[in-house]
Amino acid sequence: MGEMESKSATHSDPSWARPERAVALEADEIQLWRVHAEASGRLYDRCRDLLTADEVERLKRLRPGMAADEFVVGRGSLRMLLGAALRQSPREIVLQTGAHGKPFTPGIEFSVSHSRGLILIALSWSATLGVDVEAIDPTIEALEIARDTFAASEIAVIEKAQEGAERVQVFYRWWARKEAVAKAHGQGITLSLKEFAVDVDAEEEREIFLSAESNPTNRCFFVRGISLPIGFAGALAAGESNLPLRCFDLERTALLNS
Numbered sequence: 202m203g204e205m206e207s208k209s210a211t212h213s214d215p216s217w218a219r220p221e222r223a224v225a226l227e228a229d230e231i232q233l234w235r236v237h238a239e240a241s242g243r244l245y246d247r248c249r250d251l252l253t254a255d256e257v258e259r260l261k262r263l264r265p266g267m268a269a270d271e272f273v274v275g276r277g278s279l280r281m282l283l284g285a286a287l288r289q290s291p292r293e294i295v296l297q298t299g300a301h302g303k304p305f306t307p308g309i310e311f312s313v314s315h316s317r318g319l320i321l322i323a324l325s326w327s328a329t330l331g332v333d334v335e336a337i338d339p340t341i342e343a344l345e346i347a348r349d350t351f352a353a354s355e356i357a358v359i360e361k362a363q364e365g366a367e368r369v370q371v372f373y374r375w376w377a378r379k380e381a382v383a384k385a386h387g388q389g390i391t392l393s394l395k396e397f398a399v400d401v402d403a404e405e406e407r408e409i410f411l412s413a414e415s416n417p418t419n420r421c422f423f424v425r426g427i428s429l430p431i432g433f434a435g436a437l438a439a440g441e442s443n444l445p446l447r448c449f450d451l452e453r454t455a456l457l458n459s
């Protein structure tokens with residue numbers, strides 16, 4: 202589910218650089234990396250070689266195709282990026298699972314999302330993160346889904362959107378932002394998306410507050426759109442505001458030379 206969001210603001214329309222190797226993660230910044238599951242055989246093989254025994258067993262249960270490729274390239278790329286940031290061998294990276302299924306590694310914050318072969322990986326030293334990418338399905342019943350899952354103010358706007366492509370685009374821009382906030386919060390799909398509303402028209406990041414029941418620590422999150430190829434929608438949420446965002450296209454040279 203997704204689309205290209207052409208914003209002029211730095212936060213929402215970053216330049217996707219193509220470094221020759223992994224880039225040092227600076228303090229007080231967020232790095233966002235993208236990689237395609239349809240990677241070269243050399244990259245796929247390296248990523249496949251970095252899977253743990255448990256992950257190999259999980260891979261065997263997946264049907265060959267896009268989902269399996271996303272799993273292999275996503276996990277391998279994540280380990281290489283975490284290894285570069287933490288100055289460890291990718292094989293030394295241990296991915297643990299939190300109470301609501303969100304993976305984590307001590308000492309660094311990250312979030313991963315993938316859809317229709319496009320994989321996004323966000324990294325930060327301190328900010329809680331949630332990233333989401335959605336491949337757009339133009340045939341979905343956007344209004345029906347919104348009525349079941351969105352806040353009342355959001356439903357009202359989607360109802361006013363022209364039926365067809367416009368309504369679908371608005372829906373996905375909202376959906377990606379709400380999913381990103383849910384991931385940053387840590388509850389993922391267990392957090393009701395009706396509990397909070399987001400602003401899809403804002404060029405800069407927006408502050409989001411959740412209900413006291415689901416957010417007893419009274420933390421707020423800051424969400425922004427991500428510029429992606431046409432056919433995808435993306436968003437990034439963080440537990441800190443105004444952090445510089447640097448975006449990189451994870452070419453195979455960056456991985457294989459890191």
